[in-house]
Amino acid sequence: MPDTPSAPAPVILGNEPGSFPHGVLAERHPAIVRQVRDAFPLGPERRRALDALLVSCADGVVEPLPADADPTGRDRDRWARWGMDAYAGRSWYEVPWLWAESHFYRRLLDAFGHFGPGPWQGVDPFRPAKLAELDAPETDEELAALDGLDALPAEERTRALLHGSLWGNRADLGFRLSDPGAATGGGAEPLVADDSATLWSLLPAPAAGAPRREPVTLCLVADNAGRELVPDLLLVAHLLAEGRVDRAVLHVKPYPYYVSDATPADVLDALRRLVAAGGTAAGYGERLWTALTDGRVTVRAHPFSCAPLPYADMPGDLREDFAAATVTVLKGDLNYRRLVGDRWWPPTTSFADVTAYFPGPVAALRTLKSDVVTGLDAGTVSALEASGERRWRTSGTHALIQVRR
Numbered sequence: 001m002p003d004t005p006s007a008p009a010p011v012i013l014g015n016e017p018g019s020f021p022h023g024v025l026a027e028r029h030p031a032i033v034r035q036v037r038d039a040f041p042l043g044p045e046r047r048r049a050l051d052a053l054l055v056s057c058a059d060g061v062v063e064p065l066p067a068d069a070d071p072t073g074r075d076r077d078r079w080a081r082w083g084m085d086a087y088a089g090r091s092w093y094e095v096p097w098l099w100a101e102s103h104f105y106r107r108l109l110d111a112f113g114h115f116g117p118g119p120w121q122g123v124d125p126f127r128p129a130k131l132a133e134l135d136a137p138e139t140d141e142e143l144a145a146l147d148g149l150d151a152l153p154a155e156e157r158t159r160a161l162l163h164g165s166l167w168g169n170r171a172d173l174g175f176r177l178s179d180p181g182a183a184t185g186g187g188a189e190p191l192v193a194d195d196s197a198t199l200w201s202l203l204p205a206p207a208a209g210a211p212r213r214e215p216v217t218l219c220l221v222a223d224n225a226g227r228e229l230v231p232d233l234l235l236v237a238h239l240l241a242e243g244r245v246d247r248a249v250l251h252v253k254p255y256p257y258y259v260s261d262a263t264p265a266d267v268l269d270a271l272r273r274l275v276a277a278g279g280t281a282a283g284y285g286e287r288l289w290t291a292l293t294d295g296r297v298t299v300r301a302h303p304f305s306c307a308p309l310p311y312a313d314m315p316g317d318l319r320e321d322f323a324a325a326t327v328t329v330l331k332g333d334l335n336y337r338r339l340v341g342d343r344w345w346p347p348t349t350s351f352a353d354v355t356a357y358f359p360g361p362v363a364a365l366r367t368l369k370s371d372v373v374t375g376l377d378a379g380t381v382s383a384l385e386a387s388g389e390r391r392w393r394t395s396g397t398h399a400l401i402q403v404r405r
Ligand SMILES: O=P(O)(O)OC[C@H]1O[C@](O)(CO)[C@@H](O)[C@@H]1O
Pocket: 024, 101, 169, 172, 174, 175, 223, 224, 258, 331, 332, 333, 334, 335, 337, 369, 370
């Protein structure tokens, strides 16, 4: 029996040296700043801004967004609503870890000049790494392997594409920065929760000759670009082709975020990659291209997708989007943190209870890359604890499929 929480668990902070969140703030963030600094021929002003961010990461406090951080002024208002007034002046390590990480990326883009005006306005500082991943031989191999799918029975093909999308979440560039081995470990890794049968009960394959039913809409809240987004797109194309889904809304980030998170530009890159791949992959790519042009698939980049807050705080228009979907599938670790709240839940806490606020059926497809987890049964937790694998929560070697109808 899952445990119903009697009160919210403590929010995860990054203030404990030696903990995973502390390492992200103290080590990963400076490494990301240096990577961006080295990847572009930035002028002195931008380099100074990035160096100032490095100093701030080491021992600084959260500062209000400067007046020139956002030419439209709208983003400053948003950050005010998202907690800036409460957190400005406090240490990066003492505010919620989710907030600190999310805000770091906003500051990094600022320092880089992404919000302009200037030559780097609109440029994605992570694009070189994203494109390298999309062009890697491993991507060719993964796409060529799709040719073998046609021989599989329909249900196995669907399962293979779901698992491709799930484990594609291990391909996360920010993750690899500090743990290069983690994303490449071979072999099928164990699922710690698998509600895929519930997912398919929400998206059944239409039986031949069955009466027309209500249109089925899938909301897919994407995570990383490149080798995660490609299998996400394949899954969407497949569900459309099978008639399990009539329409799909793909949510991506409005600006570069958490190194490899997908933006609209990344959707185009991935789609072009599919279409150019030939074979079965190109067939999926072309189907998706058509579905985008006829409106069955739409792409949305909502500002809240880059908010430093849990989905429980989502605004009304986004709530309506999710409420209109037959099911919303959230990809990846960060979306999971935002879905269940980035808290020290006991792992057996009921997933259904902590997502009860979500405006409709919701599914999480996630590899475990941070401490938060819910919805595990007690036996699974004991087995994980007994396995001697200290980092099962954070190493990306385990995954889950959780669904709340
Ligand atoms: O790409 P994903 O699966 O959302 O994972 C990103 C994860 O990486 C981190 O930045 C560090 O692990 C987490 O904060 C975040 O949850």
